[in-house]
Amino acid sequence: MIELENVAYSYGGGELLSDISVKLAPGSFHFLTGPSGAGKTTLLKLCYGALLPTAGVVRIFGADVRAMQRDDVAHLRRRMGVVHQDCQFLNHLPVAENIALPLTASGRDAKAAEADLDDLMAWVGLTERAQALPPELSGGERQRAALARAVIMSPDVVLADEPTGNVDWDMSQRLLRLLVELNKMGKTVLIATHDLSLIRAAKVHVQARVLRIANRRVQLAGADL
Amino acid sequence: MNLGLGNLGALAAGDTQADRVVPRTGFTAQLTLFAAATMAFLAVFTLALSLASGRLAARWGDELARSSTIRIVAPQDQRAAQTEAALRLLETTRGVQSARALTDAEQQALLAPWLGPDLALDALPVPRLIEVIEAPDGFDATGLRLRLQAEVPGAVLDDHTRWRAPLVQAAHRLRALGWLSTLLIALTMGAMVTLAAHAALAANAQVIAVLRLVGATDTYIARAFVRRFTLRALGGAAIGTALGMAAMLALPRASDAGSVLTGIGFQGWHWAIPLLVPLLAAIVAFAATGAAARRTLRELA
Numbered sequence: 243m244i245e246l247e248n249v250a251y252s253y254g255g256g257e258l259l260s261d262i263s264v265k266l267a268p269g270s271f272h273f274l275t276g277p278s279g280a281g282k283t284t285l286l287k288l289c290y291g292a293l294l295p296t297a298g299v300v301r302i303f304g305a306d307v308r309a310m311q312r313d314d315v316a317h318l319r320r321r322m323g324v325v326h327q328d329c330q331f332l333n334h335l336p337v338a339e340n341i342a343l344p345l346t347a348s349g350r351d352a353k354a355a356e357a358d359l360d361d362l363m364a365w366v367g368l369t370e371r372a373q374a375l376p377p378e379l380s381g382g383e384r385q386r387a388a389l390a391r392a393v394i395m396s397p398d399v400v401l402a403d404e405p406t407g408n409v410d411w412d413m414s415q416r417l418l419r420l421l422v423e424l425n426k427m428g429k430t431v432l433i434a435t436h437d438l439s440l441i442r443a444a445k446v447h448v449q450a451r452v453l454r455i456a457n458r459r460v461q462l463a464g465a466d467l
Numbered sequence: 468m469n470l471g472l473g474n475l476g477a478l479a480a481g482d483t484q485a486d487r488v489v490p491r492t493g494f495t496a497q498l499t500l501f502a503a504a505t506m507a508f509l510a511v512f513t514l515a516l517s518l519a520s521g522r523l524a525a526r527w528g529d530e531l532a533r534s535s536t537i538r539i540v541a542p543q544d545q546r547a548a549q550t551e552a553a554l555r556l557l558e559t560t561r562g563v564q565s566a567r568a569l570t571d572a573e574q575q576a577l578l579a580p581w582l583g584p585d586l587a588l589d590a591l592p593v594p595r596l597i598e599v600i601e602a603p604d605g606f607d608a609t610g611l612r613l614r615l616q617a618e619v620p621g622a623v624l625d626d627h628t629r630w631r632a633p634l635v636q637a638a639h640r641l642r643a644l645g646w647l648s649t650l651l652i653a654l655t656m657g658a659m660v661t662l663a664a665h666a667a668l669a670a671n672a673q674v675i676a677v678l679r680l681v682g683a684t685d686t687y688i689a690r691a692f693v694r695r696f697t698l699r700a701l702g703g704a705a706i707g708t709a710l711g712m713a714a715m716l717a718l719p720r721a722s723d724a725g726s727v728l729t730g731i732g733f734q735g736w737h738w739a740i741p742l743l744v745p746l747l748a749a750i751v752a753f754a755a756t757g758a759a760a761r762r763t764l765r766e767l768a
Contacts, residue, residue: 292679312768313684320682330677334490346488347683391681 243268243399243430244289249298251284258284260458262298266399266432271425271448273441274434275463276455282434283327285455286403289432290322291315303398320348323392323429325402329384331376337383338363338372341391348395359394366390366420382413389420399430406440414440422447488678489671489691495663499696502663503703503748504710506656510649511711511741517645518740519731524638527631534627535608537566537597541621550595553619557599560614562606569596594623656700656748657755664696664759668767675767689760693753700752704745712741 244266251259258281266272266289274282287293288300291307300307302318310318331340338359339346345355363369366386371379379387385405392400402421406414418440425431425448435441444450452463537557541549550568557566569577574596575586608626615622668675671692678688715732733741 312764313686316679316682316684319680324680326680330673330680332488332490332674332677335487339487343488343677344681347678347681347687349687395682 243303244432245299245301246285246288246295247299247301249288249295249300251281251288251293252296253284257296257458259288259455262460264453264460266430268398268430269425269428270430271422271444271450272432273444273450273452274432274455274460275436275438275441275452278436280455281458282436282455283403285460286324286401286432286434290319290324290401320344320395321398323389323395323397323400325385325388325392325400325405327403327407329376329388331384331387333376336373336375337368337379337387340376341368341387341394343391344395355394362390362394367416381408382410382416385409385413385417386420389417393424393429397429399432400424402431402433404435404437405433406435406437415443418444419447486691486694489667489674489695495667495670496699499660499663499699499752500703500706502656502659503700503752504707506652506659507704507707507744507748508711508714509707510652510744511708511715513645513648513652514741514744515715515732517642517649518733518737520638520642520645522734523730524635524642527638528635533601533603533605535599535601536625536627537599537615538623538625539595539597539619539621540623541594543592545621546595549619549621550597553597553615553622556614556618557597560606560611562602562604563599564602565600566597569598653747653751657751660696660700660752660755661759664692664756665763667696668692668760668763672767675764685761685764689757689764692760693756696756697749697753701745701749704748708741708744711744712738 244264246262246264249259249262250257262285264285274285276282284293288295289302291300291302291310294300294308303321305314305318307315331337332343335343341362342355342359345351360369363372366389368383368387368390371383371387376384376387385408389402389405392402400421405417405421409417414437421431421433422444433440441450441452453460454463455461537553539546539549539553554566554568557563574593575584577596578586578593608624612624615624675688712733718732
């Protein structure tokens with residue numbers, strides 16, 4: 243589904259990631275962990291084609307991202323749901339329209355998908371906040387809205403960058419349950435987080451592989467987690 | 468990124484959902500509207516000037532090209548005889564359609580602006596004037612001069628070429644300058660729209676990042692901006708054109724006196740030409756914003 247083969251990424255003369263080989267199989271659940279600044283976000287961006295590797299090959303759904311045009315990457319991204327660290331919304335649009343944004347951006351009629359949108363809003367518990375503007379939402383609501391937007395196109399893969407970074411423990415558990423639910427629906431899930439307690443909590447519900455970035459390389463984490 | 472002119476139809480049809488992704492507020496909206504309105508107003512004015520110059524050149528060319536004058540400068544007692552001789556000579560000259568001597572009243576009327584209406588022609592050595600109308604093929608001016616020199620020594624042929632040519636040339640150049648100004652106005656508007664589009668795209672880098680994150684193609688993103696700017700330019704130019712045409716209507720009508728100045732404006736079907744200005748402004752804005760969007764999206768990638 244997503245495959246990184248001997249990937250390296252350099253920026254500003256320094257190598258951030260080196261010789262990374264990772265394969266996300268369909269329906270798998272992965273955590274990506276490591277200290278702040280280790281390169282988790284960079285690796286995630288490589289996974290959804292926002293960055294191009296300086297060495298090695300990144301294949302998304304079998305296609306080499308370096309051989310693709312920008313619009314081709316955009317089309318691939320519609321099969322991937324991304325929850326960004328700082329959520330990133332269009333602040334002038336209500337939450338419901340932000341969540342429906344992937345539909346409109348792909349030329350689909352958001353009005354025709356209104357029932358799906360309502361279900362999704364209910365799933366993440368934001369029905370009452372549908373017409374609020376993003377700056378009016380709490381941290382947890384923003385994360386849930388971002389998750390709803392990430393899955394509205396029913397993507398094959400969900401990539402989440404620190405989805406519980408700005409929320410309390412209860413909310414992080416709620417978000418985790420939503421991600422586990424998605425995995426049980428057959429979606430591939432990759433969560434980048436530095437929160438080890440979240441990983442431990444997840445292991446109760448789902449069989450997850452944990453990848454740890456250390457010294458610019460990815461290792462499979464041991465049982466200490 | 469597909470943003471060819473073929474997409475103008477889709478652009479005009481619009482996409483209400485896509486339109487909302489770009490925030491409506493911002494100084495670039497007012498800037499584009501103002502620039503388009505001002506440029507359209509100036510374009511209407513230069514168009515009017517060009518068309519008026521063209522009419523003037525055509526009129527001077529047509530009216531004067533086919534007429535010539537012969538002056539009979541001879542002593543008073545020989546003037547009538549020489550006039551008769553010149554008229555007879557003209558009757559047998561190939562390329563002359565008609566010729567007639569101006570009457571005293573007509574000559575007085577010609578001199579009245581300078582010497583007053585009560586001029587006594589007998590008291591002054593005023594030459595007799597013969598008006599010559601050429602046939603469509605024209606006559607051989609050099610040959611006619613030689614014959615007049617031989618048979619009517621007091622006759623001087625003036626075919627108006629000397630003073631008509633620079634006037635017609637000046638009118639033609641004025642018209643060319645008008646068209647050049649119109650072109651420069653279109654280019655300036657394109658430059659201003661480009662700057663405004665660049666500013667809008669840069670100010671909306673966050674919007675572009677979000678749209679890319681959710682799988683929007685560059686074509687989709689660019690179209691949202693291009694449509695916004697094209698419609699603004701169209702609206703601004705429509706306002707400017709309306710004001711320009713109203714200003715032209717308010718100008719004094721052309722009259723015989725001072726027709727060069729009062730003739731600036733549109734006549735007949737020429738009133739339809741400025742209506743093209745908003746459309747051209749929209750096309751310029753479409754092209755300028757499309758190019759700016761392509762460049763900015765490439766930079767932001």
